[in-house]
Amino acid sequence: MSDLPSTVPEHKAGYILAGIPHAAELKLTVVELKAGEAVCKVPYAEHLIGNPDTRVIHGGVITALLDNTCGIAVGTKTRLQGQIATLDLRIDYMKPATPDQDILAFAECYKVTKNIAFVRGVAYHTDRNDPIATCAAAFMLGTKSQRGANVPGGG
């Protein structure tokens, strides 16, 4: 399906997020990248707090992290980075994030069709089997100028 190398050097991973203003605001970085899989990280920050009593990060940050990580996982399988759009995103919140700890997200793009990519993901601190949240998402491929253009090697 993909002829991408199984791992991507760090500078290449950084490049993917360099042009996304909101990802930069969250200090979102790509930690691991493989064909169909991505791991991203958002470091704990005071301005991301959702409840000042508990200092827990806002659910919206998890939403943004999962959405972006899923999009990157799709990008590794389609070469349409920047020309994909989230169609729907469902998130289940399992437990509050722990204050002062970085949040990681793993996403796996498990199916790509001509128009749609399907992804599942999980947000966690250190153990993927102890999730903060899980998600399932569908992405539209080839938005704008590249409609229906999921041709391997194209784009």
Added chain:
Amino acid sequence: MEIIRRAIAEGKKPDLQQLVDAIPYCKFLGIEVDRKGTELTTILRFDKKLIGNPVLPALHGGVVGAFLEVTAVIQLMLEAESEELPKPVDIGIDYLRSGRPVDTYARAIVTKQGRRVCNVRAEAWQDEHTRPIAALHGHFLIKPRETA
């Protein structure tokens, strides 16, 4: 949160703009609350930092999702008698149109209020209310007042 506890002690609803301003992430996103009686509209002022796709350009899907989630929580703070900020259990977001780099508005409807769990729907739009850019449905845990 202090604002909620104080409002409950005074037998009032908390000031929703003050509540939003007390939540660092909402302040960071720049969310405003426009309350006209029981009608609530939230406003997400456009800022470059909210962009997720600089090519189109379009708002970050996570930002739109977060905005809808906050809208649902604020609506619950108005309608449900919760001692704490409602916690999301699960949310589903349909992305309907790309969010253009302009102000975005949202409204939420509490479709069912249970003792512990509430069902909420929310919609976000930009210029035209009839052309929503995203819709959310979700379940939220509330903490009912013990003395109620």
